[in-house]
Amino acid sequence: MNIAVCVKQVPDASDVKIDKATGTMVRDGVPSILNPFDAYAVEEAIALKEKHGGNVTALTMGPPQAAEVLRHVVAMGVDDVMLLSDRAFAGADTWATSYTLGLGLKRLDNLDLVICGKQAIDGDTAQVGPGVAVNLGLPFVAYVRKVIEVGGGKMKVERLIEDGYEVVEVELPAVITVVKEINSPRMPSLKGKMKAKKLEVAPLSAADLGAILENIGLPGSPTKVVKVFSPPPKGKRETLVGTPDEQVSALVDRLAGIKVI
Amino acid sequence: MGIIVKVDLCTGCESCVNECPFGAIEIKDDVAVIGDKCNLCGACVEACPVYAIEMTEEQAGAPAADLSAYQGLWIFAEQRVGKVAPVAYELLGEGRRLADALGTELSAVLMGAGLDAEAKALIEGGADRVYLVDDASLNEFHEDTYASVLSDLIEEYKPEIVLAGATSIGRAYIPMVATKVRTGLTADCTMLGVDLEKRMLLQTRPAFGGNIMATIVCPGHRPQMATIRPGVLKRAAADPARKGEVVKSVPRARLVSKSKLLEVIEEAGHSINISEAEVIVAGGRGMGGEKGFALLKDLADALGGVVGATRAAVDSGWMPYPHQIGQTGRTVSPKLYIACGISGAIQHLAGMQSSDVIVAINKDPNATIFNVADYGIVGDVFEVVPALIKKLRESRG
Numbered sequence: 001m002n003i004a005v006c007v008k009q010v011p012d013a014s015d016v017k018i019d020k021a022t023g024t025m026v027r028d029g030v031p032s033i034l035n036p037f038d039a040y041a042v043e044e045a046i047a048l049k050e051k052h053g054g055n056v057t058a059l060t061m062g063p064p065q066a067a068e069v070l071r072h073v074v075a076m077g078v079d080d081v082m083l084l085s086d087r088a089f090a091g092a093d094t095w096a097t098s099y100t101l102g103l104g105l106k107r108l109d110n111l112d113l114v115i116c117g118k119q120a121i122d123g124d125t126a127q128v129g130p131g132v133a134v135n136l137g138l139p140f141v142a143y144v145r146k147v148i149e150v151g152g153g154k155m156k157v158e159r160l161i162e163d164g165y166e167v168v169e170v171e172l173p174a175v176i177t178v179v180k181e182i183n184s185p186r187m188p189s190l191k192g193k194m195k196a197k198k199l200e201v202a203p204l205s206a207a208d209l210g211a212i213l214e215n216i217g218l219p220g221s222p223t224k225v226v227k228v229f230s231p232p233p234k235g236k237r238e239t240l241v242g243t244p245d246e247q248v249s250a251l252v253d254r255l256a257g258i259k260v261i
Numbered sequence: 262m263g264i265i266v267k268v269d270l271c272t273g274c275e276s277c278v279n280e281c282p283f284g285a286i287e288i289k290d291d292v293a294v295i296g297d298k299c300n301l302c303g304a305c306v307e308a309c310p311v312y313a314i315e316m317t318e319e320q321a322g323a324p325a326a327d328l329s330a331y332q333g334l335w336i337f338a339e340q341r342v343g344k345v346a347p348v349a350y351e352l353l354g355e356g357r358r359l360a361d362a363l364g365t366e367l368s369a370v371l372m373g374a375g376l377d378a379e380a381k382a383l384i385e386g387g388a389d390r391v392y393l394v395d396d397a398s399l400n401e402f403h404e405d406t407y408a409s410v411l412s413d414l415i416e417e418y419k420p421e422i423v424l425a426g427a428t429s430i431g432r433a434y435i436p437m438v439a440t441k442v443r444t445g446l447t448a449d450c451t452m453l454g455v456d457l458e459k460r461m462l463l464q465t466r467p468a469f470g471g472n473i474m475a476t477i478v479c480p481g482h483r484p485q486m487a488t489i490r491p492g493v494l495k496r497a498a499a500d501p502a503r504k505g506e507v508v509k510s511v512p513r514a515r516l517v518s519k520s521k522l523l524e525v526i527e528e529a530g531h532s533i534n535i536s537e538a539e540v541i542v543a544g545g546r547g548m549g550g551e552k553g554f555a556l557l558k559d560l561a562d563a564l565g566g567v568v569g570a571t572r573a574a575v576d577s578g579w580m581p582y583p584h585q586i587g588q589t590g591r592t593v594s595p596k597l598y599i600a601c602g603i604s605g606a607i608q609h610l611a612g613m614q615s616s617d618v619i620v621a622i623n624k625d626p627n628a629t630i631f632n633v634a635d636y637g638i639v640g641d642v643f644e645v646v647p648a649l650i651k652k653l654r655e656s657r658g
Contacts, residue, residue, distance in 0.1 A: 011284070013470055013588060013608060030284060036589060063297035091263060091301035094448075098440055121588055122469060124611075125448035127436035130404065134440040139519035140404045142433035145582075156523070160583060161429050162534045163341070164527040170520040180589045181582040218263055218301055222445030227476040228282055228304040231467065234614055234633040247638045248649040251620065252656060254636060260597045260618050261540075261564060261653075 001054035001150065003045040003113045005078070006101055006132065007038040009062055009069040010122040034069045037117025039076075039185035040178050044147065045115050046077040047183065052150060054112070055079050059104045061089055061097060067201040075188030075196040082107070085203035088211075091218030094123075098131025100216055103209040105136055113155070114175040118143060126177070133175035141170050145181040263301050263317050266293045270313035280308035282473050302475065328460075330419055331483035334360040337411065337425035337435070338369040338383055338391075343400070345371070345379045347537055348426030351494040353387040355453055356424060359462075360389075362455055365421065368392060372399040372410060377507075384505035387497050391507045392418070396516060402430050403518035408437035413513050415442050420484045422462050424453075427488035427592075428536065439486050445479035446486040449592065451493045451615050462487065470588055470611030491537050492594040493615060528583065535584060540566025540597045543586055543613070546573040547602020547623060547642055554579050556646050557601060563653040569593065571609050587612035602642045605630030622646065 012033045034042075045056045058073045060066050061084040070081040084104050092100065105114060114136070119126035126142075133140035145165065146158040156169045160179055170176075188196070206216055214220060240250040255261045273291035285298035286305060293314070295305070306314045336352035338345050353369065360367040368390040369383040374397040383391050394410050407430075415423065415438070423438075425431040427449040439446035452465035456478075462485040465476045479485040535541055542561040544554055554568060561568045570580035572587055586593055588608035598616035603609060605621075605628055613619070614633050621634035622645050631637040638645055 011469075065297070087297075090297070090299065093445065094436065095440060095443070095445065098436075123448075124468065124470075124588075125436075126432050127439075127446060127448055130433060130436035131440040133404075134408070134437045140433070140437065141520060142404065143429055158526075161525075162536055164525065164583075166522055167524040167526070168520050169523055174519070179582075180585075222443070222479050222482040223447060223477050224480060225300075225302040225475050226463075226478050227307075228280075228302050228468075229474050229476075231471060231474050231614075235619060235631075236635040237631065237637065238635065239631075239637045239639065241639075244640055244644040244648040245652075247640060247645060248652045251636055251638065251649065252652050255597065255618070255620075256656075258618065 001048055001052040001112045002110050003048060003056045004105055004108055004111055005041045005045045005058045006116045007058050007060045007069055008035045008120045009066045010035045010120055013121050034072050035117055035120045037119060040180055040182050041115040041117045042073045042076055043183045043185040044178055057108055061100050070201055071196040071199055074199050075192035076186055077192055083201045083203045086205040088206045088217045093221035093223045094125050094127035094131055095222055096216050096220035098128050098135055101132050102135025103211055112172050116177045118177045118179050129177035139170050139174045141168055141176045144176045144178045264295055265315055267313045268292050270311050272311055276308045276310055277305035280304045328483050331421040333366045333368055333420045334422045335368050335370055335420040338371045339426055339430050340373055348491040350386045350496040352424050354497040355494040357387040357497060359455055374400060380507045385499040385501055385503050389505050393507055393509045395509050396512055398516045401522045403520050404434045406516045406518045407434045410512055411438045412441040423484045423486045425488050427490045431488045435488055444482040444484055444486055447477045448488050450487045450489045470607055471614050490594055535567050535569050535593055536591055538567040539595050540564045541569045541593055541595045542566055542599045543569035544574055544601045545571040545603035551579050560646055560650050563650050571603055600630050601646060603630050604628045
């Protein structure tokens with residue numbers, strides 16, 4: 001089974017602190033990590049390969065330092081990597097990112113499956129996985145929580161929906177996005193770390209990919225951010241005091257007063 | 262890059278460094294230098310007190326052909342098992358307001374067979390027209406068939422704006438549609454507006470776990486597309502006297518999905534549709550275990566709500582994953598959110614801070630959750646929650 005995983009380097013949200021005075025995020029010295037959802041995608045790819053044989057390739061689009069996340073996933077057990085890096089990719093929205101990743105994925109022969117994390121924790125869009133599927137002309141299944149079986153050119157999965165789960169069978173090759181529930185990502189192995197250390201990552205440029213310039217980076221992105229601002233302060237922050245009975249009476253009065261209950 | 266620093270004007274004051282959401286700016290030799298992490302969001306341009314940072318316009322995306330050929334505002338009316346989702350009516354409420362401001366028509370797109378009554382209800386909810394794609398294969402959701410049907414409709418009728426709910430269906434296939442029709446899509450918006458002069462939809466969404474808000478536009482491509490978080494827009498009251506048109510169509514070609522729905526499994530016991538719940542009672546580490554969550558279930562039942570949980574509680578096995586609220590779980594915005602024994606980690610806040618009213622119950626007066634709460638109760642959840650259940654049952658008589 002030949003599997004590709006799309007990964008992203010993101011700021012570590014667990015390290016992000018809020019400046020209590022200004023209410024804004026303190027970003028100094030925030031380290032970059034593998035997007036947490038992508039770790040589930042990588043784990044699932046490696047586990048499927050261990051079961052069915054084959055090869056796992058991880059792709060990322062980003063600045064040269066994004067090679068770090070590729071090293072991390074190689075240490076976990078990924079076989080090959082592809083870094084798509086070019087200043088011309090900068091400012092890409094999800095449309096241009098999906099197109100660019102699609103070009104990278106098209107270079108891989110006999111691909112059976114592409115796995116992406118549900119979303120990246122910096123943008124939270126969840127749009128690149130489905131966008132990649134369209135660029136590759138492949139079927140897509142979102143929010144996979146379990147791969148039940150693979151065989152006969154098909155894959156049976158469970159996917160999360162609002163009211164429960166669906167069991168879906170999809171023809172391969174396909175693109176899926178996975179949620180946290182699917183597995184527990186493994187730690188990098190010592191052998192993997194050695195391999196990662198020696199890993200040479202040769203970036204592929206827009207020209208290497210044969211990218212159409214109108215489709216990449218800022219010029220290829222239909223959406224533009226026009227304004228970034230701090231959210232208005234949340235909460236009335238009224239503290240209800242007294243005994244538990246007095247506190248809940250005050251609460252019920254207030255909630256009834258604003259017709260919430 | 263599309264952002265330049267005018268070296269002669271820059272004073273090295275660091276205003277831009279502090280404002281940059283991506284940590285992409287450094288001061289080198291008393292001058293701001295924009296690095297590779299730059300996402301061209303323009304926050305620094307506004308932050309600069311001496312107008313030393315400029316965004317170069319020629320870098321912006323080339324406009325598509327004729328934008329004025331695109332008219333009308335569409336909402337996607339998602340149905341599950343033949344019933345239109347509540348978010349569709351929220352989209353109609355807001356869509357009506359925006360369509361009237363733009364002087365254009367409001368249409369709903371509905372897919373599936375046997376949905377005539379639902380189509381009528383959409384007209385009563387504010388639609389001027391319902392495009393009903395009447396095909397039994399659309400009763401079930403499949404990413405590929407839904408994406409091809411909506412893309413075909415967009416190409417045929419050329420709407421100016423397309424809105425959908427940021428539900429598991431909407432977020433799964435609407436990005437495929439935007440990719441196919443080569444236009445922009447903004448995910449999970451919490452606020453919409455319009456620039457009437459440029460007829461631009463102003464799409465505002467939280468980013469970085471809700472720590473910043475970003476307003477996004479799609480200047481050169483049509484339709485302008487966005488998914489909207491359920492629960493943040495107000496639905497209009499249904500008007501049975503409203504008149505509208507139902508345009509029935511059949512798909513261009515016979516729909517054959519490459520995926521097959523074998524089974525639908527609903528989780529027993531708890532209702533897990535927390536994305537659309539109006540009241541959520543959520544628990545964290547402070548609930549101590551499954552017994553604590555049984556208490557929260559009683560409170561949720563007393564309020565007609567559902568139970569949510571933090572990552573810590575889910576990871577401890579106290580509640581199943583579909584109940585997890587936060588960055589790696591679901592994002593919710595109910596009318597009332599009661600946080601019990603939740604400290605308020607940034608990842609949890611990201612999933613719930615757009616709730617209308619937030620109540621926090623925690624024994625630690627310094628817990629971060631109190632910063633986003635409307636009403637805070639400092640106390641032991643095992644005393645306060647039972648007292649609250651008792652009080653609610655009494656007041657119901």
